[in-house]
Amino acid sequence: MDFDLIIIGAGPAGLCLARALRGSGLHIGLVEQHRLASLQTPAFDGREIALTQHSAALLRQLGVWPRLGEAHIAPLRDALVLDGGAGHSQARMHISHTLSPKPELGYLVANHHIRRAAFDAAMATDRDSPGTPPTLHSEQQVTHIHTDAHGAHLTLASGTTLSARLAVAADSRHSSTRRAMGIPADLHDYGRTMLVCNMTHEQPHHETAWEWFDHGQTLALLPMNPCPRSGLPRSSVVLTLPSQTLQPLVDLPEDAFNAAMAQRFGHQLGTMRLCSTRHAYPLVAVWARRLVAQRFAAVGDAAVGMHPVTAHGFNLGLRSIDTLAQEIVRAHQRGQDIASPALLERYQRQHQHASRGLYLATHALAQLYTREEAPARWVRQTLVGLGERFTPFKRAVAASLTGLH
Numbered sequence: 001m002d003f004d005l006i007i008i009g010a011g012p013a014g015l016c017l018a019r020a021l022r023g024s025g026l027h028i029g030l031v032e033q034h035r036l037a038s039l040q041t042p043a044f045d046g047r048e049i050a051l052t053q054h055s056a057a058l059l060r061q062l063g064v065w066p067r068l069g070e071a072h073i074a075p076l077r078d079a080l081v082l083d084g085g086a087g088h089s090q091a092r093m094h095i096s097h098t099l100s101p102k103p104e105l106g107y108l109v110a111n112h113h114i115r116r117a118a119f120d121a122a123m124a125t126d127r128d129s130p131g132t133p134p135t136l137h138s139e140q141q142v143t144h145i146h147t148d149a150h151g152a153h154l155t156l157a158s159g160t161t162l163s164a165r166l167a168v169a170a171d172s173r174h175s176s177t178r179r180a181m182g183i184p185a186d187l188h189d190y191g192r193t194m195l196v197c198n199m200t201h202e203q204p205h206h207e208t209a210w211e212w213f214d215h216g217q218t219l220a221l222l223p224m225n226p227c228p229r230s231g232l233p234r235s236s237v238v239l240t241l242p243s244q245t246l247q248p249l250v251d252l253p254e255d256a257f258n259a260a261m262a263q264r265f266g267h268q269l270g271t272m273r274l275c276s277t278r279h280a281y282p283l284v285a286v287w288a289r290r291l292v293a294q295r296f297a298a299v300g301d302a303a304v305g306m307h308p309v310t311a312h313g314f315n316l317g318l319r320s321i322d323t324l325a326q327e328i329v330r331a332h333q334r335g336q337d338i339a340s341p342a343l344l345e346r347y348q349r350q351h352q353h354a355s356r357g358l359y360l361a362t363h364a365l366a367q368l369y370t371r372e373e374a375p376a377r378w379v380r381q382t383l384v385g386l387g388e389r390f391t392p393f394k395r396a397v398a399a400s401l402t403g404l405h
């Protein structure tokens with residue numbers, strides 16, 4: 001065997017798993033199709049990731065958090081859910097951090113900073129980093145995988161073959177290795193695309209995230225630290241529309257785009273200005289029916305590909321890594337097989353249990369807000385209105401946002 005364990009994909013999940021297994025004494029391989037330079041200094045991709053308190057704690061344990069840099073971590077104190085157009089009939093639900101034991105519900109960090117910090121942590125050779133870094137095969141795509149009773153065998157696009165006792169797929173929600181291993185997955189295409197970009201605005205955001213289910217569009221505002229150049233309040237702006245309606249907005253000249261966004265936000269934020277590139281993500285959720293096969297496991301989005309509306313994709317990805325890494329390290333310390341069917345089964349049971357409810361609730365919410373018929377609008381408005389008056393419900397939402405159950 002070349003390795004004890006090979007991780008396929010050096011996205012945030014694969015990198016965090018590589019770091020979690022450092023110091024275990026296991027010989028780890030990491031295969032990524034992108035170039036080394038794009039792992040060391042990943043490009044801005046528009047995503048601002050809402051991290052729960054629980055995820056922040058896991059990232060601290062992994063040594064990723066201190067590598068993010070204070071300036072790139074924004075506190076998320078409160079959340080506001082709005083339904084309907086601006087005005088009297090608008091329903092509001094305010095989730096305050098005071099419903100949780102912490103001074104903030106969570107944090108916002110750009111995805112490219114998470115990737116950079118996770119890569120640094122996985123590959124670091126400083127005294128605070130345990131063990132040795134994984135052996136990295138960058139610019140190498142896994143094209144074939146098969147497993148037998150003894151190991152997992154991978155073929156890379158270059159023709160190189162690698163083998164390990166266990167292969168872990170962290171190769172995105174559209175995981176080709178999960179498919180090659182014969183694992184079925186339920187895929188839901190919402191027929192909507194999400195536009196994400198950073199904008200400055202005149203009015204303060206009070207470190208409050210908005211999720212606004214307006215008629216014909218869904219808007220979100222994720223509070224960031226002030227713009228370092230202008231000092232103005234800055235947010236990550238998220239607009240969800242049917243795909244064919246969204247593209248013309250992505251292509252609008254900057255001034256026209258600024259005006260269009262200020263109008264879509266009902267001018268509640270004053271003048272808005274684009275301060276980043278614009279990125280579009282088609283919305284597809286994926287539920288893998290199984291997370292494991294012979295000498296194979298899936299983590300991160302390859303295990304559960306969430307719709308972003310409840311901001312839980314990477315948070316669940318970190319949970320999958322924590323669960324699997326603990327099982328693997330325990331088995332290795334006891335001299336047991338790190339890919340035994342019983343171990344893999346336990347991982348699958350625990351992670352599916354942790355994610356199923358959230359996946360189904362997110363899917364139901366995403367379907368409800370993509371519907372524009374009067375009954376769906378009425379249900380949304382009623383839910384938000386009732387939620388505002390029912391503190392235990394708000395407390396449950398706060399617990400979900402903090403990840404402290």
Ligand SMILES: Cc1cc2nc3c(=O)[nH]c(=O)nc-3n(C[C@H](O)[C@H](O)[C@H](O)COP(=O)(O)OP(=O)(O)OC[C@H]3O[C@@H](n4cnc5c(N)ncnc54)[C@H](O)[C@@H]3O)c2cc1C
Nearest residue numbers: 009011012013033050142171172300301311312313314315
């Ligand atoms: C708009 C948007 C907003 C989001 N907001 C939030 C949020 O607020 N909170 C939250 O928790 N989550 C959020 N998410 C989800 C989060 O971004 C994902 O859960 C996370 O990035 C998944 O990480 P991953 O490592 O599993 O997969 P990916 O980031 O997809 O990485 C997969 C890696 O595998 C590599 N790869 C793929 N195939 C191969 C192959 N065959 N061989 C070699 N390498 C391969 C790819 O190049 C890539 O580097 C959001 C997602 C989107 C789209």
